[in-house]
Amino acid sequence: NAGVTQTPKFRVLKTGQSMTLLCAQDMNHEYMYWYRQDPGMGLRLIHYSVGEGTTAKGEVPDGYNVSRLKKQNFLLGLESAAPSQTSVYFCASASSSYNEQFFGPGTRLTVL
């Protein structure tokens, strides 16, 4: 099993460009999450999903959109990238909200 995978691993964008980050999991987990990690801030929840076709806002949702059209995939979109969105983005999945979250390897995004 690959676990949780993320693509791309690295990306550099110019301000105003758009992009989509893809997260895929092969563990049949219902719950999926997108976090960003910044120095001194810890992991902060952007959006999450409790099942296929559902999404909800987390702590820092502004400037991001998500979709969960298939159970195994959770997409994070940036419609108009800003330098403040420079960060490391982690996707995670879990079988329930009480259980361990399994993280992907992360995407390092730089917005110039």
Add this chain to the structure above:
Amino acid sequence: RKEVEQDPGPFNVPEGATVAFNCTYSNSASQSFFWYRQDCRKEPKLLMSVYSSGNEDGRFTAQLNRASQYISLLIRDSKLSDSATYLCVVNRRTGGGNKLTFGTGTQLKVEL
């Protein structure tokens, strides 16, 4: 006040030493607790859950003090491979489901 607070460190200890980290949480409704480990430029991985009665996994011991709202992690006989950042994670029920809050992490460096 942050919901989860940790001393960022770094804790520099010699190989074989015993080291302890504390983490405090502000919300008394918090229900479950975890320690995650994050290696440099890698994703977080679950180290251990923290149970009310305390629990041990090899050289690692976790304790929970609900009255004082803190959890601790004790590492005995430190190894070079224990060098990492240790994230304190707190789970509590909210109107929208369960919410995991991550601390910013405590950095451990084990030296020869």
